[in-house]
Amino acid sequence: MGQDRVYTACVIIIGNEVLSGRTRDANLQYLGERLNDLGIRLAEARVIRDDDEVIQRTVNECRAAYDYVITTGGIGPTHDDITSASIAKAFGVELRQDAEAVALLKRHYTDDEFNEARQKMTYVPKGARLVKNPISSAPGFQIDNVFVLAGVPMIMRAMFEELQDSLAGGRPMVSRTVAAHVTEGALAAGLGAAQDKYADVEMGSYPFYRKGRIGVSVVLRGADGGRVEEAAADIADLVRGLGAEPVDEADI
Amino acid sequence: MGQDRVYTACVIIIGNEVLSGRTRDANLQYLGERLNDLGIRLAEARVIRDDDEVIQRTVNECRAAYDYVITTGGIGPTHDDITSASIAKAFGVELRQDAEAVALLKRHYTDDEFNEARQKMTYVPKGARLVKNPISSAPGFQIDNVFVLAGVPMIMRAMFEELQDSLAGGRPMVSRTVAAHVTEGALAAGLGAAQDKYADVEMGSYPFYRKGRIGVSVVLRGADGGRVEEAAADIADLVRGLGAEPVDEADI
Numbered sequence: 412m413g414q415d416r417v418y419t420a421c422v423i424i425i426g427n428e429v430l431s432g433r434t435r436d437a438n439l440q441y442l443g444e445r446l447n448d449l450g451i452r453l454a455e456a457r458v459i460r461d462d463d464e465v466i467q468r469t470v471n472e473c474r475a476a477y478d479y480v481i482t483t484g485g486i487g488p489t490h491d492d493i494t495s496a497s498i499a500k501a502f503g504v505e506l507r508q509d510a511e512a513v514a515l516l517k518r519h520y521t522d523d524e525f526n527e528a529r530q531k532m533t534y535v536p537k538g539a540r541l542v543k544n545p546i547s548s549a550p551g552f553q554i555d556n557v558f559v560l561a562g563v564p565m566i567m568r569a570m571f572e573e574l575q576d577s578l579a580g581g582r583p584m585v586s587r588t589v590a591a592h593v594t595e596g597a598l599a600a601g602l603g604a605a606q607d608k609y610a611d612v613e614m615g616s617y618p619f620y621r622k623g624r625i626g627v628s629v630v631l632r633g634a635d636g637g638r639v640e641e642a643a644a645d646i647a648d649l650v651r652g653l654g655a656e657p658v659d660e661a662d663i
Numbered sequence: 664m665g666q667d668r669v670y671t672a673c674v675i676i677i678g679n680e681v682l683s684g685r686t687r688d689a690n691l692q693y694l695g696e697r698l699n700d701l702g703i704r705l706a707e708a709r710v711i712r713d714d715d716e717v718i719q720r721t722v723n724e725c726r727a728a729y730d731y732v733i734t735t736g737g738i739g740p741t742h743d744d745i746t747s748a749s750i751a752k753a754f755g756v757e758l759r760q761d762a763e764a765v766a767l768l769k770r771h772y773t774d775d776e777f778n779e780a781r782q783k784m785t786y787v788p789k790g791a792r793l794v795k796n797p798i799s800s801a802p803g804f805q806i807d808n809v810f811v812l813a814g815v816p817m818i819m820r821a822m823f824e825e826l827q828d829s830l831a832g833g834r835p836m837v838s839r840t841v842a843a844h845v846t847e848g849a850l851a852a853g854l855g856a857a858q859d860k861y862a863d864v865e866m867g868s869y870p871f872y873r874k875g876r877i878g879v880s881v882v883l884r885g886a887d888g889g890r891v892e893e894a895a896a897d898i899a900d901l902v903r904g905l906g907a908e909p910v911d912e913a914d915i
Binding site for chain 2: 426427428430432435436445454455460488492524586596598600613630632
């Protein structure tokens with residue numbers, strides 16, 4: 412677990428309902444924050460359809476490009492839940508019933524309830540390790556660097572907490588925000604110069620318009636907390652040089 | 664504008680802040696819904712970093728794969744706003760100042776305010792057509808099948824309304840939801856059979872847990888409204904066969 416290596420992850424959100432606009436994704440923000448806590452940078456996210464070929468292609472592309480891939484959605488009992496089968500194909504391995512998954516679901520369901528549809532949730536790619544689901548039993552799984560989780564946010568989060576010890580990371584990024592009632596256009600030149608000075612601190616500029624006033628939040632992120640603080644002090648000076656005062660983000 | 668051809672789009676959300684979890688994206692759901700109204704299927708979305716090479720690669724991949732590409736974010740005045748320059752490179756054309764954009768911004772800013780940073784917002788790839796911004800003047804642009812919009816939701820939406828007449832589409836998908844207090848596992852077999860019967864109606868199954876009760880929303884989507892209604896009636900019968908009654912989504 413090197414301190415200097417940058418660990419990267421990609422999240423693949425599988426679900427027509429997110430693309431049609433019916434459902435607003437609630438998992439990406441959570442995963443971005445939690446991965447950062449673990450010292451892993453969420454480098455990309457994709458939202459794709461419940462389509463066998465698309466899932467296979469996307470998973471294979473992303474698992475080659477990033478340290479970790481986390482998928483959400485499509486592991487339930489209905490006909491549109493095809494994620495597990497598609498990922499088995501992506502890895503070129505058999506999808507097969509897992510004895511441990513059967514045992515888990517048998518504790519959750521009566522014999523009558525444990526029908527063919529629910530048994531579908533006990534099939535995982537050969538070689539996969541289960542990720543426990545403390546909410547509704549039907550497990551996710553890990554195969555190589557790919558972690559396959561449920562789409563329902565409550566269950567996805569519980570699964571992520573179960574698997575997080577499997578994720579090696581580097582140093583978490585430290586983040587500080589300097590917000591002020593100045594315009595981006597007025598701040599831009601000084602901010603660009605500050606970015607040149609602090610190459611190891613990522614500076615993002617996000618305009619806001621709230622309570623009838625415009626302003627900017629400058630977000631500073633870096634692995635070295637001391638450097639982030641120094642940069643934040645410089646940006647605060649820059650804001651004062653424009654005749655404004657930094658404000659608490661909670662007050663804007 | 665053929666009625667039977669399926670028109671597809673890809674949304675590329677450009678912004679470190681969405682990946683770090685600092686900001687929750689608010690544009691995807693809007694675009695998914697509005698594209699559907701225009702008879703265009705949002706087939707994929709990607710969230711990527713403010714990184715020149717990543718933006719170029721992603722835009723080139725997606726513009727070859729889909730009818731339309733819509734990007735959001737990274738067209739402001741600060742150093743981290745690199746979208747326009749990266750897209751010019753992706754197309755292999757020059758990034759150059761646009762006289763119409765200069766005229767638009769000169770009406771919005773005083774001479775003092777119209778500094779180098781703000782002038783950056785008047786540069787677009789050669790051959791691009793401006794997309795007006797009725798909120799804060801700085802325009803987006805269209806080049807070939809790629810539409811480059813602001814990331815701030817209020818501005819992004821205003822720009823989308825400006826450009827929508829440029830988007831040819833097919834028939835909008837009609838959507839109906841049948842919700843009931845049954846489990847996915849109980850419904851799955853009948854639902855799978857219904858999906859086989861209605862191959863032209865896409866059936867998605869989404870479990871919910873609200874007010875202490877579990878249930879499923881079955882979402883039916885298709886271009887033929889009559890078929891969607893028929894399928895919805897079949898699913899309602901299926902629910903009744905399980906001893907439940909369809910409920911209004913507003914009541915769950």
